[in-house]
Amino acid sequence: MSCGSGDSSCEKPRRRGALVMLGLMTLIFIALSVFSFLPSRGQAVPDAITFGPYRADDGKRVFQAYNCMGCHTMVGNGAYLGPDLTEVYRQAGPAWLAAFLPSAGGWPTQAAVRAQLLDPNQLADTGTDAIDAYLKKYPGAATRIERRGGGTTLMPNLPLSKDEIGQLIAYLKYTSAMNTEGWPPKIEAGALDRRLQLVHGPAAIAQAAPATAAAPSPASDPAALGAQLVKDYGCVACHASDDKKLVGPGWGGLYDSSVSLADGSKVTADDAYLAESIRQPDAKIVAGYPPGVMPAYDTLLKNDEVNAIVAYLHTLEKQ
Numbered sequence: 597m598s599c600g601s602g603d604s605s606c607e608k609p610r611r612r613g614a615l616v617m618l619g620l621m622t623l624i625f626i627a628l629s630v631f632s633f634l635p636s637r638g639q640a641v642p643d644a645i646t647f648g649p650y651r652a653d654d655g656k657r658v659f660q661a662y663n664c665m666g667c668h669t670m671v672g673n674g675a676y677l678g679p680d681l682t683e684v685y686r687q688a689g690p691a692w693l694a695a696f697l698p699s700a701g702g703w704p705t706q707a708a709v710r711a712q713l714l715d716p717n718q719l720a721d722t723g724t725d726a727i728d729a730y731l732k733k734y735p736g737a738a739t740r741i742e743r744r745g746g747g748t749t750l751m752p753n754l755p756l757s758k759d760e761i762g763q764l765i766a767y768l769k770y771t772s773a774m775n776t777e778g779w780p781p782k783i784e785a786g787a788l789d790r791r792l793q794l795v796h797g798p799a800a801i802a803q804a805a806p807a808t809a810a811a812p813s814p815a816s817d818p819a820a821l822g823a824q825l826v827k828d829y830g831c832v833a834c835h836a837s838d839d840k841k842l843v844g845p846g847w848g849g850l851y852d853s854s855v856s857l858a859d860g861s862k863v864t865a866d867d868a869y870l871a872e873s874i875r876q877p878d879a880k881i882v883a884g885y886p887p888g889v890m891p892a893y894d895t896l897l898k899n900d901e902v903n904a905i906v907a908y909l910h911t912l913e914k915q
């Protein structure tokens with residue numbers, strides 16, 4: 597027999613069927629709701645991830661405040677001027693990021709990353725303060741240093757404070773810990789070179805290779821050694837050799853000039869002041885610049901090397 601419209605003998609089974617379906621849907625709905633509230637589905641949560649005293653959820657706010665998404669993607673969302681940042685912490689690690697973020701206009705050199713290894717937060721995070729062990733643990737840092745260390749980047753320097761840098765690292769640590777179900781797809785070999793060529797032209801790869809110094813004779817000329825050291829240590833990512841302001845003050849004409857400090861006092865930039873500014877940059881903060889952004893080179897540079905850099909600073913004119 598067939599169920600035509602208005603055939604009352606068919607109403608009952610139809611209604612029963614509909615109710616069974618509705619009951620089933622309700623059960624599925626409740627089960628999925630309960631499941632979504634289970635805390636341990638293997639997903640990282642931002643308020644559980646920190647880098648030293650810095651929290652990932654604060655870092656997310658910094659990421660938004662500086663509109664990093666205006667140039668970068670995160671799990672594929674955002675803009676495509678800069679590379680995707682989802683996995684950059686896992687690849688390059690906190691010390692590389694700490695060297696890169698405050699002076700993003702220049703790629704960190706190995707010595708610039710080494711300067712960050714002294715930070716207790718990064719030691720607690722990675723378990724090492726030795727550069728070899730660090731580069732082994734984060735091969736992405738080694739590749740970046742090798743390919744582009746000391747070169748300039750297309751990213752502008754952003755006026756990030758010390759705390760904001762720590763918070764951003766915590767946030768990038770979180771995004772690296774997210775379960776992205778295999779995203780992003782693996783980049784095939786050679787893709788980075790092609791990207792570089794696309795962005796900078798064919799000469800980019802050759803240019804991006806770190807300048808392996810045609811060493812001047814440093815023994816006889818401390819200023820030449822100083823000029824080499826400020827490149828190797830990545831100082832030039834933050835300081836111009838004329839009086840231009842980058843992340844830090846320009847060095848041109850600095851020697852013997854009068855420097856205004858953040859506490860309102862003035863100091864003459866003699867040899868003692870310059871050496872102290874290199875060893876313990878936070879001892880005296882130049883007015884208008886952030887504290888805590890320049891690494892302390894106290895234990896990284898030998899006496900001779902600090903003196904050589906100071907000798908080099910003597911040679912720099914304003915223009």
Ligand code: HEC
Pocket residue numbers: 658659662663664665666667668677678679680681684693696700740748749750751752754764
């Ligand atoms: C105006 C555009 C712009 C903004 C804004 C910007 N970036 Fe970038 N960033 C870039 C570009 C372009 C590159 C790649 C540089 C190159 O290849 O020369 C880059 C590179 C990076 C890298 C290195 C990536 C890698 O895989 O080596 C990191 C990390 C990074 N940016 C973080 C940030 C963060 C965090 C912010 C926000 C605080 C930010 N950027 C804001 C343009 C930008």
Ligand code: HEC
Pocket residue numbers: 698699826829830831832833834835843844845846850855865870873874877878880881882885886887888889890891893905
């Ligand atoms: C991450 C950026 C950064 C790096 C890298 C960096 N500096 Fe600085 N530097 C700053 C900032 C910011 C200031 C100003 C704040 C202060 O006084 O500490 C500064 C201040 C100075 C001053 C005092 C300048 C003045 O006008 O009185 C000297 C000298 C100096 N740096 C030398 C160096 C040398 C040498 C290196 C490398 C061995 C270096 N800096 C690496 C950011 C940096």
